[in-house]
Amino acid sequence: MPTASTVAASHAPAPTGPGGTQLAQFFIPAAASLQERRPRTLKHGDTFAVFDHNGDALSGPGSPEGIFHRDTRHLSHLFLSIDGARPMLLSSTLRDDNATLTCDLTNPDLFDGDGKLMIEHDLLHLRRSRFLWNATCYERLIIRNFDEEPRRIQLELAFAADFADLFEVRGSKRERRGEHHPPRISNNRVILGYTGLDQQSRHTALLFDPAPTRLTGNCARFTLDIQPKEARLLFVEIRCGIGEIPQQTRCAFFSALRDARRALRNSASRAASIVTSNEIFNEAVRRSVSDLYMLITDTPEGPYPYAGIPWFSTVFGRDALITALETLWLDPNIARGVLGYLAANQATENDAAADAEPGKILHEVRHGEMAELGEVPFRRYYGSIDSTPLFVMLAGAYLHRTGDLGTLQRLWPSLEAALQWIERYGDRDGDGFVEYGRRTTEGLVNQGWKDSQDSVFHADGTLARGPIALAEVQAYVYGAWQAGADIAAQLGMTERATQCAARAEALRAAFDAEFFDEALGTYVLALDGDKRPCRVRTSNAGHALLTGIALPERAPAVVRTLMSGTSFCGWGVRTVASTEARYNPMSYHNGSVWPHDNALIAGGMARYGFHREAARIFEGLFAASTYIDLRRLPELFCGFPRQGTQGPTFYPVACTPQAWAAAAPLYMLQASLGLGFDTERVHITFDEPALPAFLDEVVFRNLAVGGGSADVALRRSGRHVVVDMLERRGPVRVLTTN
Known part of the structure; x- marks a missing residue:
């Protein structure tokens, strides 16, 4: 799956093709399309919720709906009915800041038992307002009578909790499950319980105010007499884990709503703000920023962006590192939180089952029953080949962005351990390249960001056998050695800095010799276990531009290949070119378009001066967002060619929101404008700024550097971009190079 990808790990055998060929190691069966459902999502901390547009959660095969807490579905069914x-x-709306979901509903024609029409449609208005806070879903239901006469109605709220592990919801089959307990029912509350095979008890408490007319273990019924123009209010709390249950649900709703909105407002206030001349792009940016801060969970080490909803709302190393890199210019605190958390959870010993080795950085953390029992290997799993070099890369980028040498001093032991892992464990055969290969049959087969089972192959379509050295991983390792050299030099460790710089240059020369293919016009996808190149045109090559490992003379060919009609579909660069054996625009990694992938490629192109090509990618992804619900870029979409007057083709089970997809337009904006920072001189810099065709003006507020900040406007003037500092706070200067 995506890096967030540990695609549904299944303890049961994966589906097989002709002759018993295994089709997928970990899979998410596409039994129901998330694009068709277009669910409404909420998240706070370790709790997230997926509802339909009515605000219900309808259980059934393939349904991801419900309320989830720490990888367990604490509410699997919620259904509102009237008579x-x-x-x-009528409408279903998420606030711009994702704080609340509001669903406006009305009654259909209502008949009695004999088929006589009792209440005509559109006379009763129901408004459901809902949010998450501290492992609790709060809801206020307002029922208003617009009829000219009083009405008696029966309002029912049906509910159930299956306490399914997230991997069960994703498709895994289990031979045994734990024990469901009888509901505990009192006047205004129901407690549903389950004890798993891991001996952990999990509970869901539902509280109602006022108390229902009738309450059972699966339904709350309210008999309401409503006068003309009168409104009645009902409050519901759904608590994941009992804790202390308040007596006044109504008061809890309003105080929790205040706290939830305040917390979102406070966290988002750290970020620079963006306003442009394109109102549609402004909407997309607002949604991106709101999604980013909704996905962030506060940890003891700082803010940490969870990967995505519904399948990846947890810690992923690779996803968070790339998300933090994409948003470093906007809010460096995210990077500091990610670095701190991953350092605190760095592997310290060998554990084959977890693919862990000393110094290696996390891939994924899970808290559910199946992970606790070892039915899936992801309780604390280290099976990603790129998280460790990305960790060092991000640390170097964070230091350059902030000048925060104190944080880097504290992180240095973890950074040194990561660099030693690259040398000792990452380079398995001593050839200077970093390779991966799982250590047990339960681990992920492929451990780069394209980690589906069939994502690494040769020109004839044959799957590559490991250990595998991926092109983009070598680029990240090059970036890590460079970052190590910079950090060590600033910490006064001159000898270590020299060693790291030498390793970077040696890798750059070896990479060019072994990975660049003149006939292909780009870098090969990978070297397999026999050091045979996988001569396939893929988006992976664009990441070599991102870190600078590509020699300058190679960049034009790489860019041409990426922007050719076989790779660039009009919406973005495909993961695999249409000429390749395993190309399938509907596949997960073999022909689809990923926003984060394209953002990193665009950043790499801008690094080598290909601003026009970067702008084309930016325009393609922005155009795609105009066709998407809430202007929210999904995890990926299909790689079919762009057609005039038609939007992109959606991938059925793509996560949305997804952190690194939400951050993609923010990073592309930075890349287009050449936005950089010099903390030592307290400068904000714009290197050859270029506005994409859909923008004539961009205004940044609160761009922070070196203890100061500035508001800056960039405006198109003919073929040039004019930069104007509107206001500054502290000794900040704005410089432009053209």
């Missing part, structure tokens, strides 16, 4: 009928949808 036995489902209300009709």
